[in-house]
Amino acid sequence: MNDINGKRLLGGSAGSAAKYKQLVLKIQEYPINKELLALEENAVGPSSPVVMEPCFSSYAARPVERRAVRIAELKRRIREVDKALEAVPAEYREGVLYHTLNHGSKTAGIGSGSAWEDSMFSGAHRNTWTKWKARFILEYAEITGEGDYIRMLMEHGPELKEMEKY
DSSP: OOEETTEEGGGGSHHHHHHHHHHHHHHHTHHHHHHHHHHHHHOOSSSOSTTOOOOOSGGGGOHHHHHHHHHHHHHHHHHHHHHHHTTSOHHHHHHHHHHHHHHTTOGGGSSSSGGGOSGGGTTSOHHHHHHHHHHHHHHHHHHTTOHHHHHHHHHHHHHHHHHTTO
């Protein structure tokens, strides 16, 4: 995975790799969430054509409330990513977000290989970009409530990896 402060992010066990990918996939929904929010906010009428899920409760009969809940949820998801990006210095934010959105869950591309060879990343060493990407994902985990689980994986990662052998 990625190193952060000398420790492998999430401990390096199979469970931590799955959690890492899960976090990255949530971050990769960022541009989609922004587009959906724009569609929802610009839609005319109480119920928009976006994400119309079938529902058989009284909630389905209240399209204004349903739309308000969708908008609030999209804003929350966007705010979480924006807040996590604040943990990264301004000069690295665009590159870290770009790399996470485009190369984030490809294990072979994390921290090494051609994913970091783009001219966008020429301003700093690959290790610097990897450090800030790891910090961004760790901060996102904290914001979304996964922080305790992540800290446990970082603390007990070697033990978990050893247990996976049996």
